């Protein structure tokens with residue numbers, strides 16, 4: 001048996017004791033009739049927290065983004081402009097095209113998760129009979145593929161000005177919005193100030209078992225409510241889930257800084273190994289996601305490294321790379337592309353887990369690097 005440190009994603013987090021208690025004890029009603037007091041409490045609390053008029057509890061982040069796209073792009077022949085590395089574009093199964101009939105046009109994401117605003121302006125279409133109708137711009141904050149980067153407030157402010165100039169709704173995929181707010185050291189309402197809609201996930205680093213929410217004006221949320229029903233996302237006694245999400249806001253948001261600190265320690269340790277094959281951009285390490293880049297000159301692939309991290313060999317357990325119970329250590333991580341590995345820190349990773357993960361990663365990286373020479 002080996003001890004597993006699971007750094008694949010913050011979505012692997014399970015509900016806390018307080019969440020389980022809330023799931024059993026929260027007051028319930030039929031949320032499609034708007035009679036679930038726990039869902040209503042969650043929606044009011046989140047709307048107030050983000051400085052918007054209303055919120056809507058939905059089953060997933062993917063559905064939240066799709067609903068926002070369908071509300072903002074409600075004319076046939078609409079397009080939404082998104083980053084080419086955004087979750088909406090890369091990982092939501094093409095729902096905008098398939099379900100909403102919306103064309104996703106991309107602008108190139110920079111390594112910090114932003115994009116060029118002049119390029120955006122060039123891409124916004126005017127009133128031309130040959131072209132689709134630009135109806136939404138979306139950003140992702142923190143930006144997952146860019147390594148959990150919090151978008152700079154200056155960028156968001158400037159983007160807000162551009163969107164207003166063209167009367168374009170601005171949507172934020174804020175699956176990890178509270179990580180951005182923690183990193184920037186400003187309240188979440190400041191981060192989303194210029195956004196017309198925001199999606200927030202409770203089931204990632206916030207550790208709730210299920211659930212996301214959309215936030216915006218009363219008018220936007222009323223339309224979103226209809227679209228949610230159409231997509232089959234109208235849940236009945238959803239207070240069972242909203243109760244856990246309320247606890248997530250109260251109990252887990254204040255702890256996100258710990259995940260960021262641990263991610264920083266991991267990033268600095270990898271950088272401190274000075275191995276040419278593996279690099280981390282420590283200066284731009286913002287939140288709970290650590291990206292490791294495998295050098296182009298190396299023949300190693302992310303898949304090979306991940307496979308090795310999931311194996312335990314006799315030599316490592318004969319040395320120090322083991323738990324106090326003499327168990328070998330397995331580290332699980334995610335391949336972003338053939339040369340990029342993602343480690344994600346989250347509430348279930350303790351200081352001891354981090355230490356074991358660091359031992360294993362150090363052992364494996366040094367071994368693979370030595371074998372290449």
Ligand SMILES: Cc1ncc(COP(=O)(O)O)c(C=O)c1O
Nearest residue numbers: 060061062063087140144173175
């Ligand atoms: C940035 C981002 N947006 C949206 C989603 C979608 O969330 P869900 O898995 O709840 O559909 C994810 C999921 O990992 C994500 O990382």
